[in-house]
Amino acid sequence: MTVASATAAEPDRPARVSGIDKIERRRVALAESALKTLGELGYARTSLREIANNSEFTHGVVHYYFRDKIDLISYCVRYYKTKCARRYDEVVETAASADELSTGFLAKMTQTLVEETPMHKLWYDLRAQSMFEDQLRPDVEMIDKLLEDMIWRLLTRYAELTGSTPAVDAPTAYALVDGLFEQAVVGYSANPDTVPGQLAGRITQVLPKLVTA
Numbered sequence: 001m002t003v004a005s006a007t008a009a010e011p012d013r014p015a016r017v018s019g020i021d022k023i024e025r026r027r028v029a030l031a032e033s034a035l036k037t038l039g040e041l042g043y044a045r046t047s048l049r050e051i052a053n054n055s056e057f058t059h060g061v062v063h064y065y066f067r068d069k070i071d072l073i074s075y076c077v078r079y080y081k082t083k084c085a086r087r088y089d090e091v092v093e094t095a096a097s098a099d100e101l102s103t104g105f106l107a108k109m110t111q112t113l114v115e116e117t118p119m120h121k122l123w124y125d126l127r128a129q130s131m132f133e134d135q136l137r138p139d140v141e142m143i144d145k146l147l148e149d150m151i152w153r154l155l156t157r158y159a160e161l162t163g164s165t166p167a168v169d170a171p172t173a174y175a176l177v178d179g180l181f182e183q184a185v186v187g188y189s190a191n192p193d194t195v196p197g198q199l200a201g202r203i204t205q206v207l208p209k210l211v212t213a
Contacts, residue, residue: 027065030057031076038076039118043125048072074139077126080119081143084112085150092153098161105154106203110196113184120185148174155210164211173210177203 033055038046048069052059066072087108095101113120123143130136152170159166166173184199 023065027075028079030055030062030065030072031079033057034062034072035076035080035119035122038073039122042122043073043129046073070133070135073122073126074136077123078139078143081123082146085146087112088150088154092157095157095161098158101154101158101161102204102207106200109181109203110200113181113188113196113199114192117185117188120181124182124185144174147178151177155207158207159211162208162211164213166210167212168210176206176210180206 034051037051037054041050046069048062048066049059051072052062055062062072066075088105091101091104091108095104126136127140127144130140148170151174155166155170155173168176180199180202184195187198188195
């Protein structure tokens with residue numbers, strides 16, 4: 001039997017997971033575990049020990065994978081917001097009309113407002129802290145750019161479906177939409193019955209104004 005035939009006869013073996021992959025998987029697991037505590041307590045009141053106390057991981061394990069609180073919180077928000085930015089991709093890619101695009105986008109936006117308010121509060125908290133913590137700034141800028149690109153994909157697709165062109169640039173579109181969403185996040189705790197509908201109404205009103213024939 002030749003070496004080639006012997007190799008071919010061997011059963012398929014599962015691919016080995018590299019050390020880097022194992023570390024990243026553990027960091028993701030820690031981030032998912034930490035997000036609930038972070039969302040409840042916010043940036044200022046959360047420590048690595050507090051996160052460990054509210055998870056299945058020890059303080060030593062948390063500290064092994066993240067050098068300090070800023071490292072962990074930045075990773076958690078980056079991980080979560082990356083998923084958020086991608087949740088609209090299917091709507092943008094499959095919508096066959098402007099109304100379908102707007103309806104699908106607003107459904108997902110109001111859903112995440114209702115179901116994941118603490119995570120969004122954490123993001124806005126972190127973004128505000130980045131004005132005072134230089135270590136936070138690169139991650140915040142990266143996340144902002146990710147979300148800006150997501151809004152721009154929505155707007156350019158909306159313009160395409162309405163036979164128009166964007167009337168503003170990407171940073172302006174993001175600032176307008178994100179400003180309305182942040183306002184909704186701030187108001188949701190006090191008025192959970194009315195704020196989602198208000199957000200949907202305001203985005204519906206603003207979106208056509210962001211394009212021009």
